[in-house]
Amino acid sequence: MEEFGDLNPWWYSDNWKDKHLLEWETQRVKWRPKWIDEISLTPFSLNFLYGPRQTGKTTGIKILIKELIKKGKGS
Numbered sequence: 383m384e385e386f387g388d389l390n391p392w393w394y395s396d397n398w399k400d401k402h403l404l405e406w407e408t409q410r411v412k413w414r415p416k417w418i419d420e421i422s423l424t425p426f427s428l429n430f431l432y433g434p435r436q437t438g439k440t441t442g443i444k445i446l447i448k449e450l451i452k453k454g455k456g457s
Contacts, residue, residue: 402441403448415442423450 406412415438421429431439 400444403444406441406445413438414445418442418446418449421446 417431421431431443433439
């Protein structure tokens with residue numbers, strides 16, 4: 383499992399910060415993509431997220447994950 387530590391640093395560090403979320407949190411104006419509310423979160427649903435490069439797809443997913451964990455749906 384240690385060989386995955388480089389790819390998944392949050393497994394071994396409580397103080398690890400994601401670079402996309404850290405950048406988002408330091409912005410004066412925070413945006414939240416509208417498509418986050420349109421994603422189906424029911425069990426066994428399959429969602430495809432696509433679009434041009436550098437438009438916030440990864441950051442949007444990370445914002446969604448952060449919100450779900452905060453609501454207690456991560457366990």
